[in-house]
Structure formats: C-alpha cells, structure tokens
Amino acid sequence: MARLVLMFNKQVVKEYPLMKESVTVGRNEENTIQINNLAVSGYHARIDAAGNDYILTDLQSTNGTFINDKRVVSQKLSHGDNIIVGKHVILFVGAGAEAADAKSSAQKSDLDKTMMLDTAKQKELLSKQKDSGQASETTAKIGVISFIEGADNLGEVELKKKLTKIGKADTSEIQLSGLFMPATAATISRRPSGYVITTMGGKIKVNGEVIKDSVALKDFDTIEVGKVKFQFYQKETSEKQG
Amino acid sequence: MQAKSYGITDVGLKRDGNEDSFSVQDSLGLYVVADGMGGHLAGEIASNISVEIINKVFKKWVEKDASEEEVFGEPDVSLSRKGNYILGGIRLANRVIYELALEKKEYHGMGTTIVVLLVTPSMIIAANVGDSRIYLVRDGEIERLSKDHSIVAEQVEMGIMTEEEAENSPLKHVLTRNLGSSEEVTPEIFEIEPANNDCFILCSDGLTDLVNDKELLEIADNETEPEAICKDLIDLVLKRGAHDNATIISVLLTDIQRPKSGIFNKIGFLVEDVIIRLRKFVKKIIQ
Numbered sequence: 172m173a174r175l176v177l178m179f180n181k182q183v184v185k186e187y188p189l190m191k192e193s194v195t196v197g198r199n200e201e202n203t204i205q206i207n208n209l210a211v212s213g214y215h216a217r218i219d220a221a222g223n224d225y226i227l228t229d230l231q232s233t234n235g236t237f238i239n240d241k242r243v244v245s246q247k248l249s250h251g252d253n254i255i256v257g258k259h260v261i262l263f264v265g266a267g268a269e270a271a272d273a274k275s276s277a278q279k280s281d282l283d284k285t286m287m288l289d290t291a292k293q294k295e296l297l298s299k300q301k302d303s304g305q306a307s308e309t310t311a312k313i314g315v316i317s318f319i320e321g322a323d324n325l326g327e328v329e330l331k332k333k334l335t336k337i338g339k340a341d342t343s344e345i346q347l348s349g350l351f352m353p354a355t356a357a358t359i360s361r362r363p364s365g366y367v368i369t370t371m372g373g374k375i376k377v378n379g380e381v382i383k384d385s386v387a388l389k390d391f392d393t394i395e396v397g398k399v400k401f402q403f404y405q406k407e408t409s410e411k412q413g
Numbered sequence: 414m415q416a417k418s419y420g421i422t423d424v425g426l427k428r429d430g431n432e433d434s435f436s437v438q439d440s441l442g443l444y445v446v447a448d449g450m451g452g453h454l455a456g457e458i459a460s461n462i463s464v465e466i467i468n469k470v471f472k473k474w475v476e477k478d479a480s481e482e483e484v485f486g487e488p489d490v491s492l493s494r495k496g497n498y499i500l501g502g503i504r505l506a507n508r509v510i511y512e513l514a515l516e517k518k519e520y521h522g523m524g525t526t527i528v529v530l531l532v533t534p535s536m537i538i539a540a541n542v543g544d545s546r547i548y549l550v551r552d553g554e555i556e557r558l559s560k561d562h563s564i565v566a567e568q569v570e571m572g573i574m575t576e577e578e579a580e581n582s583p584l585k586h587v588l589t590r591n592l593g594s595s596e597e598v599t600p601e602i603f604e605i606e607p608a609n610n611d612c613f614i615l616c617s618d619g620l621t622d623l624v625n626d627k628e629l630l631e632i633a634d635n636e637t638e639p640e641a642i643c644k645d646l647i648d649l650v651l652k653r654g655a656h657d658n659a660t661i662i663s664v665l666l667t668d669i670q671r672p673k674s675g676i677f678n679k680i681g682f683l684v685e686d687v688i689i690r691l692r693k694f695v696k697k698i699i700q
Contacts, residue, residue: 172578183587186564188574264583285450285544285586285618285657287524287594288564333491334536334604339689350686360605363560369606384552384608 173225175218175254176262177204183288184259189225194218196256197230210234210257218248225263227254312405314359314366314388321399322347330366335359337396338373349397356396359388359403366403373397414534414607414669416442419639420662423647425619425655432456433617433660434464434525442532443471444662448545448617450591451523455514459525462513463506463592467529470505474498489602496604499529499540503592503600507542510593524593527600528559528615532607532666540602543591546621548629549605550612555630558613560601562590586618611666614642619659623650639663 173189187194187204194203197215206215212232219226228245229236237255238246248254250265314330328345335344338355347356356373359366368377369385376395377386388394390404420437424430432449434457445464449456474484475498481488484501485508492500506527514520526543539547539558544566547558560566564587565579579585592598612633624646632649636642642663650659 174582176584183564183584186568186582186584188578285448285526285588287450287522287588287591331491332493332604333496333602334493334606339686341689352686354685358606360603362603362605363557363601367605369608371606 173266174264175204176264177206178260178262179258189218189220192220195230196254196261197232204261206256206259208257208259211259215256216254221247223266224248232256311408313408314361314403314405316345316359316394316401316403319393319400319402321349321397322401330359330361333361336371338371347396347399349399352397366405368394368403414532415667416532416664417639417667418444418662418664419643420444420660421643421647422658422660423619423651423655425658426651427654427656428658430454430457431658432460433619433658434460435615435660435662436464436468437662438468441468441472441475443468444530444532444613444615444664446528446545446615446617446660446662447525447592448543448619448658448660449523449525451514451520451593453519455520455523456525458513458520459510459523459593462510463503463525463527466506466509467499467502467527470502471498471531474501492602493536493538493604495531495533495536496538496540496602499531499538500600500602503527503529503540503542504598507592507598508596511596514593524591526588526617527592530558530613530615530662530664532613532664534607534669537605537607537611537613538602539605540600542598542600543588544586544621545615545617548614548616548626548633550614550630550633551608551610553630553634555626555633557626558603558605562601563588585622607666607669609667609669611669612639612642613662613664613666614646615662615664616646617658617660619655619657620646620650620661622657623653623655633663637665639665 175187177184195217196202196204197213198211199213214230215232216230216236217228225248227248235242238252248263252263254261315327317327318325332344336355337343337345337357339352340354353372355371357368357370357375359368366388367385368388370382373396375382378393388403392403394401416439418437418439420435422433422435435446437444445467447460447463449460481494481497484497485505488497489500514523526545528545528547529540530547531538541559544561544563549556549558564584565582568574569576569579632645633642643661646661
C-alpha cells in the first residue's frame with residue numbers, strides 16, 4: 172500500500188497509509204493529516220487516488236504546496252517525492268516501491284540505519300491527536316480471575332503480577348487449600364501475546380480439558396485447579412501496563 | 414537447572430564498525446544484547462556501557478540481596494525482586510548514556526537498544542527497550558518474549574498496519590524508545606516459568622531483518638547445541654547480504670525439575686500439607 176510519511180526537521184512524525192480515495196492536508200482538525208502550524212492553511216492540499224496513481228492538488232493555499240522544491244497546482248506523485256507544506260515535509264512512498272528500490276535508492280539506505288524518533292515532537296503530536304480524538308488509543312487491560320467454586324471468600328482477584336503462582340505455598344499469589352493441592356499447581360504469566368496458564372504439576376483443566384503444558388487464556392475461559400473452579404477475563408484499567 | 418549458552422557477533426558485509434555489544438554470564442544466568450546508534454564511535458560506546466552497567470549492578474544487587482527500594486528508581490510491584498534488579502539496571506544504564514550524550518558534543522544523539530534475559534530455576538525474566546528481540550522456542554513453537562518499540566510495531570498493535578506491511582515499511586528502523594534519548598525509560602519486562610529444554614535466542618535487528626520467526630524456529634529445532642544455532646544463523650545472515658551488524662546469543666536450559674502428577678507426588682503434597690498445617694499451628698501457639 173502506498174503511504175505518506177509526515178516529517179518535521181528531518182525527523183519522522185507519523186506515517187499514514189493511503190487507505191482512502193482521498194486524503195487532505197491542513198491545519199483544520201477535519202483533515203486526514205492535520206498539521207498545527209501557522210504556515211499551513213486550514214485546507215492546504217488534497218491527494219486523490221486515480222487508478223494506480225495518486226494526484227496531489229493544492230487547495231489554493233496561502234503559502235503554496237511544493238513537490239521537491241517546485242511549486243505545484245496539481246501533479247501526479249512519484250515514489251520518493253517530497254511534498255512540502257509550510258515547514259513540514261511529506262514523503263510519498265509508492266505501493267510496492269519498497270521492494271523495487273531496496274537495492275538502489277539512497278532514501279532507503281538512509282532509513283536503513285536504526286534511528287530514534289524525536290520523542291519531544293512525537294509526544295507533542297500524540298497529545299494533539301488525543302485532543303482531537305484521532306488516535307485509536309490502546310487501553311491497558313488487566314487479567315482478573317473470578318472464583319466460581321471451591322474457594323471461600325476469594326471472590327475476584329486481579330492479576331497484578333507479571334507471574335502469578337497458584338497453589339498451596341505461602342509464597343503463592345493465589346493461595347488455595349486442599350489435601351492434594353501442590354505447593355505450586357499452576358502459574359499464569361503475562362506475555363507479549365497475552366495471558367498464558369501453565370501447569371506446574373497440578374491437574375489443570377481449561378474449559379473442561381486437561382492441559383498438557385501451557386495454553387493461552389481467552390476471556391471467560393473456565394479453569395479448574397483440583398476442586399477449585401474459576402473464570403478468567405480481562406478488564407480495562409487506569410493503570411498503565413508495561 | 415543447567416544453562417548452556419553461546420554468543421556471537423558479526424560486523425556484517427556493509428558496515429565499517431560493529432556497534433553491537435553483548436555479554437554471556439552463565440554463573441549469573443544473565444544474558445544481554447545491545448545495538449548502539451549514533452555517529453563516529455558513539456553507538457559502540459552506548460551499547461558497551463549499557464551492557465557493562467547492567468552486568469555490574471545486577472551482580473552487586475544479587476550479592477548483597479538488595480531490597481527493591483535499594484535499586485535505581487521506583488520499584489515495580491508487578492515484578493519479582495530480580496525483575497526489579499533488571500529494571501533498575503536498565504534505568505541506570507539509560508541515565509548514564511543520556512547524561513553522557515548531553516555532556517559531550519561528539520556523543521550527542523547516541524543511544525542503544527537493549528535486551529536482557531535472566532534464567533533462574535524458578536523464573537525466566539525477559540526485558541527489552543527498542544527493537545532487539547528475545548525469542549523462546551518451547552515444544553516446537555516460537556514465541557517472542559520482547560515487544561519492539563518502533564513506529565511500525567506500534568501501528569501493528571493499534572491495528573493500522575498488518576505484520577506484512579510493517580515488514581516492508583521504510584520506517585521499520587525508526588524507534589520510539591531506546592536507551593539514551595530521554596531521562597527516563599520504561600522497558601518491557603516479562604516473567605515466566607522455565608521448562609525443560611527451553612531454548613532462548615537474543616538478537617539485534619541485523620538478524621531479524623533477514624531471518625523470519627519461522628526460519629529461526631527451524632534452525633533452533635534442528636540443532637541441539639547453542640553454538641551450532643548461533644553459527645547457522647550467522648551463516649544465513651551473511652549469505653543474505655548482512656547489511657547490518659548482527660549479534661546472537663542462544664541459551665539452552667536443561668535439568669529443570671517440574672513435578673508430574675503421580676501417586677508419589679500426591680504423597681509428597683500430602684506430607685507438604687501436613688507440614689504447612691503444622692507450621693501454621695505452631696505459629697498460632699507462639700502468638
């Protein structure tokens with residue numbers, strides 16, 4: 172997919188995949204690419220899909236739109252074009268272009284080196300996006316287990332630890348009793364992919380089936396550890412999860 | 414538990430210097446890879462310093478059994494004590510690099526990624542900042558124990574971009590977090606339970622740019638020795654053009670005792686139960 176890369180002071184600010192037929196650039200919040208800078212007009216420029224190509228049109232902006240330092244009214248975009256809007260530069264990356272120019276392009280070799288995003292700029296932009304409701308914010312979630320049977324007075328327990336031990340031992344985050352309950356029957360770990368339950372010697376059933384080693388937990392899975400039965404789900408939390 | 418490991422780094426075919434650093438410490442169970450960035454020698458220095466600091470402070474804190482409050486910065490209650498040692502070490506390394514970069518003009522803009530793996534008989538701790546990775550190969554499956562801090566990875570998480578698009582994006586190498594660019598840093602840290610024959614691969618993006626997860630799994634599954642895994646992977650990187658420095662550590666865990674449920678274990682649990690009850694009883698009497 173073709174995309175636009177918004178840059179400021181040679182630093183990447185954000186990347187916009189060209190998913191819609193038409194993309195607008197300007198200071199007004201309604202623009203797809205909003206640039207909050209006085210040098211940019213409310214509705215500054217528009218980029219329209221035309222077959223496999225994209226056409227840039229200047230919307231009679233006060234300060235003009237430039238492609239590679241040339242002022243334009245309307246022009247077809249080529250891979251690697253720098254669209255200049257005020258002090259910002261928008262790099263046009265054509266569809267499938269990455270693979271084609273991997274060998275030769277100087278553009279690519281620049282980006283080939285690992286570099287750090289300008290954090291101050293990024294934070295500023297992210298906070299602006301939050302204000303205008305553009306960013307699809309990822310809400311932090313925390314796992315909860317809710318006891319159904321066999322454990323008195325436990326109710327609901329939030330999985331506040333990265334690794335939660337379930338068993339009879341005093342050091343267990345969730346301490347269960349029972350004659351045949353192992354010191355650690357199972358653990359629940361929070362991993363990059365989500366929560367995972369692992370048997371540590373106890374007979375653990377997830378949705379009625381005995382697990383061999385580990386399984387990923389989904390919302391409302393029922394877990395049985397010996398005679399204790401509980402349900403897993405995730406809820407949104409105000410605390411930030413690392 | 415036994416940990417067998419091997420570490421290797423290669424400058425590659427396109428770069429003049431190697432900005433990666435790594436350390437392998439079987440006695441501590443501590444493994445670190447760092448991929449530096451910044452002009453002249455700055456990248457190399459940043460990665461080197463961070464590996465050294467993390468090793469040094471971790472060893473010190475373990476030796477004196479430091480409390481969570483003694484390590485650098487606010488403790489994280491969701492982590493174990495050793496998890497907090499790793500967190501403190503990464504924070505400290507970040508601060509040192511950050512201040513060095515401010516102080517000296519030639520160090521301006523220097524930074525590094527970091528991945529840290531700690532293996533103990535009761536817990537595995539994996540931490541990262543940036544786009545170097547930790548993989549776990551267990552039971553014929555590969556899983557990432559790290560989260561990339563890059564624009565594309567964040568867009569994938571938000572659902573704006575697919576994994577495939579991220580793989581081909583020209584912004585693949587633009588990081589959103591590293592050590593050295595701001596005063597504070599928040600690493601990803603995961604704690605999981607170890608299992609017998611767990612195989613870990615720590616690496617810089619010089620490897621993962623050219624070798625995908627499936628290929629990593631194949632090699633890790635075919636070889637039994639950490640050294641062979643590392644060498645196979647480096648060979649593959651060189652064969653594919655090695656445009657960047659590549660660093661790989663492989664760690665294999667054996668002799669991890671995880672009780673299986675059986676009659677003897679049940680008797681064991683029963684004895685344990687009696688002991689725990691007895692202990693509680695004694696506690697009550699004392700009180």
